[in-house]
Amino acid sequence: MNKITQLFNIKYPIIQGGMIWNSGYKLASAVSNAGGLGLIGAGSMYPDVLREHIRKCKAATDKPFGVNVPMLYPNIEEIIQIIIEEGVKIVFTSAGNPKTWTGHLKANGITVVHVVSSSKFALKAQEAGVDAVVAEGFEAGGHNGREETTTLTLIPMVKEQISIPLIAAGGIATGKGMLAAMVLGADGVQMGSRFVASFESSAHDNFKNTVLSVKEGDTQVTLKELAPVRLIKNKFYQDLQELYAKCPTVEELKSLLGRARAKRGMFEGDLIEGELEIGQIAGLIHEVKSVEAIVQEVISEFDEVKNSFRQSFF
Structure with a gap:
């Protein structure tokens, strides 16, 4: 333990x-x-x-x-x-x-x-x-x-x-x-x-499947003036960048963000206007799996790599 x-x-x-x-x-x-x-x-x-x-x-x-x-x-x-x-x-x-x-x-x-x-x-x-x-x-x-x-x-x-x-x-x-x-x-x-x-x-399945398609560079942190958030670069993200080009006020950013945009994207599956939050590591995620399979895969790889270190480096 x-x-x-x-x-x-x-x-x-x-x-x-x-x-x-x-x-x-x-x-x-x-x-x-x-x-x-x-x-x-x-x-x-x-x-x-x-x-x-x-x-x-x-x-x-x-x-x-x-x-x-x-x-x-x-x-x-x-x-x-x-x-x-x-x-x-x-x-x-x-x-x-x-x-x-x-x-x-x-x-x-x-x-x-x-x-x-x-x-x-x-x-x-x-x-x-x-x-x-x-x-x-x-x-x-x-x-x-x-x-x-x-x-x-x-x-x-x-x-x-x-x-x-x-x-x-x-x-x-x-x-x-x-x-x-x-x-x-x-x-x-x-x-x-x-x-x-x-x-x-x-x-939503739409969001899960989009996560599988994320590549290196497809996410970015934005909205630092409100609360920094890492998003997939969809239409909503691009709309934000166009607004940033005009040096917006905090109120203008809040107005574009609106309410419930994260729910719209991740829970309801709106891939265009929704807020799609995911980490950079999504570029290594290629398949939707059961939780049990994910945990066992992580632990197996952890043990395998840990045990191989002695042979590889010493």
Whole structure:
């Protein structure tokens, strides 16, 4: 057992990213049943929907699972209360100050992990009392760090600063990537994009199939004035670039973004006007598979490459 498998009482140190519109109870329970840690993505759920997904997840797995909570979303107080009432034991927080809720969650017997994009915020999370941090590199899909630090440099820098367990995220979808992250100092990995392209993901099939077609250079981080987000370059992305050419105000950017564009793209399958969030690693994802197959493939490759090092280099 390593620090992460021990902390969460799981078989493999693989955590599924709690992505909006992709991470319902079916995905979370499947990852947990496969030996990792599944996360329900609360960011795209109204409080009553979250409660329903937690209950369905409990019915679908007897293994540990958690909830990912972006703290800048509305209804945060109600969401936290539901998590406590429903007996969820693991919470991943992001997009906010970890001091706000960590103490309250831990007082209710919940293990707390915070997602960061820099060593500075990793230290703040540790000071706030979290049990572990996820250090997410700039390669990641969805909302991203402003510092633009890549996983390869971020992980060892964060490792040097903190004493609590460290989970690497951003650009990891294979056993080789997992091994590389752990060699750099991570105790486990969080994978988002790889699990988007799974049968159990709640993403629309149109989006899943588009992920399979993504090549190197087909994603870009944009909307830094609002909240940096990595998107596939579709019509909506091109419309954004045309607006940027006119030096828009923040209000003009907000107006073009509108409401529910991420739901439109990833959940409803509008590949033209929707917001399609995925990581750079999508260029290595070529097939939609079951969660069980994905986890076993990652672990098999991890073990194979780790065992081959002695023969290859020494």
